Amino acid sequence: MIDTYGDPGTPDRRGPARYLWWLVRSQAGRSVAGALLASVWMVLLAATPFLMARAVDQGLTKGDYPVLAFWCAALVGVGVVNAWLSIMRHRTMTRVRMDANFRTVKVVVDHSVRLGARLGPQTGAGEVTTIGVGDVQTIAGALTVIGPGVGSVIAYAVVAAALLSVSGQLAAVILLGLPVLVLLVGPPMRRLQGREAEYREVQGLLTARIGDLAGGLRVLNGLGGKGLFADAFRADSGRLRAQGYRVGAVTSWLQALGLGLPVVFLAVVSWLAARLAAQGQLTVGELAAVYGYVAVLVIPMAFLVECGYLISRGLVAAGRVVRFLRLEPAADTGDADAPAEPSALHDPGSGVRVLPGRLTALAAAHPADATEILERLARYTPSAATWGGVRLDRVPLAQVRARILLADHEADLFAGPLREVVNARDRSDTALADAVRTAAAQDIVQGLPDGVDSPIDAQGRNLSGGQRQRVRLVRALLADPEILLAIEPTSALDAHTEATIAERLRAARAGRTTVVTTTSPLVLDQADTVIHVVDGKATATGPHHHLLKTEPTYRALVARDMEDLPQ
Numbered sequence: 001m002i003d004t005y006g007d008p009g010t011p012d013r014r015g016p017a018r019y020l021w022w023l024v025r026s027q028a029g030r031s032v033a034g035a036l037l038a039s040v041w042m043v044l045l046a047a048t049p050f051l052m053a054r055a056v057d058q059g060l061t062k063g064d065y066p067v068l069a070f071w072c073a074a075l076v077g078v079g080v081v082n083a084w085l086s087i088m089r090h091r092t093m094t095r096v097r098m099d100a101n102f103r104t105v106k107v108v109v110d111h112s113v114r115l116g117a118r119l120g121p122q123t124g125a126g127e128v129t130t131i132g133v134g135d136v137q138t139i140a141g142a143l144t145v146i147g148p149g150v151g152s153v154i155a156y157a158v159v160a161a162a163l164l165s166v167s168g169q170l171a172a173v174i175l176l177g178l179p180v181l182v183l184l185v186g187p188p189m190r191r192l193q194g195r196e197a198e199y200r201e202v203q204g205l206l207t208a209r210i211g212d213l214a215g216g217l218r219v220l221n222g223l224g225g226k227g228l229f230a231d232a233f234r235a236d237s238g239r240l241r242a243q244g245y246r247v248g249a250v251t252s253w254l255q256a257l258g259l260g261l262p263v264v265f266l267a268v269v270s271w272l273a274a275r276l277a278a279q280g281q282l283t284v285g286e287l288a289a290v291y292g293y294v295a296v297l298v299i300p301m302a303f304l305v306e307c308g309y310l311i312s313r314g315l316v317a318a319g320r321v322v323r324f325l326r327l328e329p330a331a332d333t334g335d336a337d338a339p340a341e342p343s344a345l346h347d348p349g350s351g352v353r354v355l356p357g358r359l360t361a362l363a364a365a366h367p368a369d370a371t372e373i374l375e376r377l378a379r380y381t382p383s384a385a386t387w388g389g390v391r392l393d394r395v396p397l398a399q400v401r402a403r404i405l406l407a408d409h410e411a412d413l414f415a416g417p418l419r420e421v422v423n424a425r426d427r428s429d430t431a432l433a434d435a436v437r438t439a440a441a442q443d444i445v446q447g448l449p450d451g452v453d454s455p456i457d458a459q460g461r462n463l464s465g466g467q468r469q470r471v472r473l474v475r476a477l478l479a480d481p482e483i484l485l486a487i488e489p490t491s492a493l494d495a496h497t498e499a500t501i502a503e504r505l506r507a508a509r510a511g512r513t514t515v516v517t518t519t520s521p522l523v524l525d526q527a528d529t530v531i532h533v534v535d536g537k538a539t540a541t542g543p544h545h546h547l548l549k550t551e552p553t554y555r556a557l558v559a560r561d562m563e564d565l566p567q
Contacts, residue, residue, distance in 0.1 A: 008106040013325045016318035020142060020311075023100045031146045034096050037089040038151030042300055044082045046159045049292020051075050057283055093147040097140040104136045104321060115329050131324060135317035142314020149307040152300030159293050159300075166286050167276060173269055265301070266294045334396030338403060342482065342513060343388025345377045351538040352377075352531055354483075354515055359506050361524050361544075362517045364533035365557055367488065370517035372536065374485045377515070378406035404483045407476035409469055409491060415458040418448065422475040435477040438508040440500045441470040465492045473501070483513040490523060502526040521558050532557075 012022035024031050051074050059068025108131055164171035273290035276282045282290070342356035350373050354360050364370040376383035379392045379400050387395060387404075413421055424432045432452065436445055444467050448454035460468040469492045476484060489505075490498040502523040505514070516523060524530050524544040532540040532547060532554045540551045547554045 034092040034147040035150040038147035041085040042151040042155035101140040138317035152303040336394040338399040339388030358528040361527035405481035413460040439473040
């Protein structure tokens with residue numbers, strides 16, 4: 001099974017079929033084992049009528065009970081072996097499907113991370129969600145063809161060969177029946193691919209709308225726009241339901257053909273065998289064998305139709321994955337190395353200059369202005385920002401990400417043990433403890449039943465808002481970047497905790513560049529430099545107390561928070 005943290009490999013993005021084949025090749029040994037086990041299992045199913053015919057002709061008809069007992073024992077033995085093979089086949093194929101599922105998830109997640117900030121403009125969140133929720137399961141199901149699919153073809157050939165020894169006419173009917181079945185089932189399968197693709201597209205759009213609606217429900221309600229979005233959502237749901245009915249209509253025909261055609265076809269074989277027996281061309285045992293072969297053939301023929309249905313859906317799902325994997329991140333035009341020594345960051349658009357090795361605070365009347373500045377300094381949005389005199393967009397992105405970290409106070413928190421949530425798997429317990437102390441998060445760790453090994457829900461839903469903010473700060477501190485750009489790292493905390501974090505953050509990051517956006521006087525007082533931002537422009541720079549005395553607009557901005565401080 002693929003390792004949770006292992007490399008999933010390089011997927012084949014040349015087409016849906018090639019992607020599915022890559023999943024097979026990625027677990028070649030297990031795939032071969034699944035095909036072999038399924039083939040032997042189905043062949044032994046076909047061996048049962050052969051043994052039964054021998055028991056009837058050589059034992060029961062002639063009254064030779066020792067021979068009858070021998071063939072009955074052989075039947076029991078084959079049944080026991082086949083039961084074990086069935087268990088092993090199912091277990092192996094389950095592993096094949098799970099590996100394909102997890103490998104696809106890892107490939108999609110890794111590519112999402114690679115796209116980074118380019119993910120949103122190129123595709124919707126609904127598309128990624130639909131791939132993760134539905135398409136990976138469909139792709140995994142398509143790999144069923146490896147086991148039962150291969151086994152069905154081999155069992156079909158073995159039964160045809162066995163019937164050839166009984167009657168050439170019956171064997172000819174069996175061999176001609178499969179192409180006829182393919183011709184009848186082929187058109188609905190092609191139609192299903194088109195309907196399934198349309199359904200998936202509408203589903204992706206609806207999923208995106210659900211995310212937008214849930215995320216902005218409170219704002220929409222306040223603006224009175226909830227009804228408009230509800231109407232749009234209702235209309236989209238209706239289109240998805242109608243498309244689902246179209247998919248269901250084709251699927252029902254496929255299922256009916258998959259169950260009905262083999263039965264009708266094999267009924268014809270049984271009728272021909274009965275006529276041959278009545279004419280004396282078949283013995284009683286051979287007639288029993290033919291009936292047994294006919295019964296056994298229902299299984300591989302149904303499997304073949306089912307595999308065709310699953311492959312058809314799998315190609316649609318794989319097509320969506322391949323289209324997503326073909327999205328490319330923004331071209332890295334970096335042709336100049338980052339500064340070798342700690343250097344200043346400068347944003348010409350706002351006039352903000354961040355000196356190295358200092359704690360700098362951006363105080364803006366509109367927090368979004370300060371956030372936009374940090375996004376430019378972290379090269380998340382195009383700008384003319386420079387680092388040590390070199391334009392950031394000329395520095396290879398890998399170097400920028402390795403040394404500059406933008407820590408958003410609303411960044412996602414993944415589910416898992418707290419140690420993994422803050423990405424401390426490769427960090428020492430001492431480093432983790434220091435980060436927890438700097439973020440004043442000791443009470444969080446102490447309040448959890450198993451400390452840093454306690455599970456945290458997705459997005460930290462089992463934590464309060466202030467606790468989530470401190471967990472995000474712990475994660476940023478553990479990354480230990482050369483330059484830390486923190487957006488409102490203490491906005492959800494009480495004054496006492498905020499003052500503690502500000503003091504400890506200054507000490508923990510001494511000698512390294514740290515920038516925070518805030519209007520809290522408790523944090524501003526600890527900053528070496530405060531930059532007052534008005535309408536996206538730096539209007540004043542200096543220590544906190546100096547700006548309080550010389551800048552009325554700055555004093556008015558900070559006074560709003562000073563009124564809330566304990567006297």
